[in-house]
Amino acid sequence: MTVRASSAKERILTTANKLFYAEGIRAVSLDVIAEKAGITKKTVYYHFKSKDDLIEAYLASRDQPNLTQFRKWFEAADGGLPEKVEAIFQNIAKAARHPKWKGCGFLRTAAELANMPGHPAMTVGAAHKKKFEDWMAAEFEVAGLDRPEALARHMVLLLDGTFSTILVHRDAAYADAAGEAAKALVAGAMGRAG
Amino acid sequence: MTVRASSAKERILTTANKLFYAEGIRAVSLDVIAEKAGITKKTVYYHFKSKDDLIEAYLASRDQPNLTQFRKWFEAADGGLPEKVEAIFQNIAKAARHPKWKGCGFLRTAAELANMPGHPAMTVGAAHKKKFEDWMAAEFEVAGLDRPEALARHMVLLLDGTFSTILVHRDAAYADAAGEAAKALVAGAMGRAG
DNA sequence: TGAAATATATTCACTGGTGAGTATACTTTT
DNA sequence: AAAAGTATACTCACCAGTGAATATATTTCA
Structure with a gap:
């Protein structure tokens, strides 16, 4: 029972x-x-049965940490619901300015695997994005907004648009623009509700 | 001067x-x-000096046709500015239901080349997206809207979000959701303007 | 308890195949 | 004949995946 600094499997996954x-x-x-x-x-190959299997494990390992990050940004923000949503985008803008930032791993993997629709990694990726959407919908629902699911989709679209657009232009300012749009949409929904 | 059905270079580009x-x-x-x-x-290799060169030519060949398509969808739509913008997304929804649809070639290439920031194909891709943004801004400007550039960015973000999100979920309904959000943002801007 | 048996983890060396790119020669067009 | 275009046949590096052997726990039972 040697206590290794980290097991081989962990090191493989971290490296991957x-x-x-x-x-x-x-x-x-x-x-x-x-x-x-x-x-x-x-x-x-002992720990993962194929490269595809490792790809799937790679995405699975990013699922929770990613969602937790978004939640933290949301919860830590001051202001009302529109400002809390906007804060997510502002924090992405900050992250995107780091040279190692390369967009969203789920989206980029989806782009690469677009020719393999049933790939297990895609299932993981779709589930991840769905969790974000469901979380947003729940927040809007609690806030008593009309059509919370529809508004949550708008947020997802702006989020994925942010990742993609910044990757193309290498300009984090798009995240701030997305935050502005998100804030406007949420504020608009609140206006109608209250 | 044999009139070939198509030159080798054309066939290469079409196939690529x-x-x-x-x-x-x-x-x-x-x-x-x-x-x-x-x-x-x-x-x-006689016609293209490297694979990277062919990739660049591939994206360049999609630039004008893509933009023209968007313009046509926009112009052919009935209704006011919000409805015309929405029509772009509704047409994407229709296109995305075709089994051969695989998202946006520019975005997917950007995702694959994220580790090569200066790649010539990325320059072409960024320019393409910028043209769309500039066109939208011009339309908003002509319509007398406030901050046309900001609103154009919101449209780009929703557009790229649409491509990405549909690719992940394989669900064209996200395009309709994006169209709804776009319409709301444009209508909101018009409300403030007039 | 301690040796044999079993399961787990890991290595070395390899295969069959494919990838980008090229040296050289042939053919067509001008 | 010169130039442009195309083909044959190749190099060398890499890639996903494997066969056979070895080392390191863990379990079994005499």
Whole structure:
């Protein structure tokens, strides 16, 4: 029962996470992942049955942390509902200015796997985005807004638009614009409700 | 001067367009493109100096047709400005229901090339998205709206969000939701203006 | 309790195949 | 003949995945 600093499986996943996010799924080989993780490729295949399996695990490992991050940004923000929603986008703007930022791992993986609709990683990705949407809808519902699900979809669209647009232009200002739009839509819904 | 049905260069570009869009940039090899175009790989390298060069040409070839499509959808729509904007999204919804639809080629390429920020294809992609944004801003300006550039950005964000979100969920309904949000934002801006 | 048996984890060395890109020669057009 | 276009056949690096062997726990039972 040697207490390793970290198990091989953990190191593989950590390394895959870093490389897949930084370089993209198809640009990263298992040879490189194994090398950077300090193990052999066969060990990767011992813990994951295929590259696709590792891709799926990669996305699964980002699910909770990502959602938690959004929640924290939302909860930590001052002001009313529109401002709290806007804060999510402002925090993305801040994150996007970091040189290592490369958009949303789920979206980029979806783009790469667009030719494999049933890929297990896509199921994980879709579920992740759905969780965000459901969370938003719940917040709007609690606030007594009309059509909370519709408004939540608008937020998702602005969020994914933010990730994509910034990736194209490498300009974090788009996140602030999205925050402004989100705030306006939420404020509009509140106006109608109250 | 044999009048070929189409020149080799045209066939290469057409084939690249089809395959890159359908499968993704890194998933498609020049060997396959050459084969499907009915020529040898060396001929590809005669007309394009590298794969990256062909990728750039691929995106460049989609620039005008794409923008023209959006314009047509916009102009053909009945109703006022909000409805015309909404029509763009409704038409995307229709297109997205076709099985061959795989999102936005520019966005998917940007996702794949996220690790190569200066890639020439990215310049083409960014310029394309900028043209859409500028066109929208011009329409809003002519209509006398306040802050036309800001509103145009909101439209771009919803548009790119639409492409991304549908790709993740394979559910064209998100385009209708985006159209609704876009309409509301434009109508809101018109309300303030007049 | 301690040795044998079993399960878990890991390595080395490999395969069959594909990828981007090229050296050279042939063919068509001007 | 010169230039432009295309083909054959190749290189060399890489990639997903595997076969066989080895090391390291963990369990079993004499």
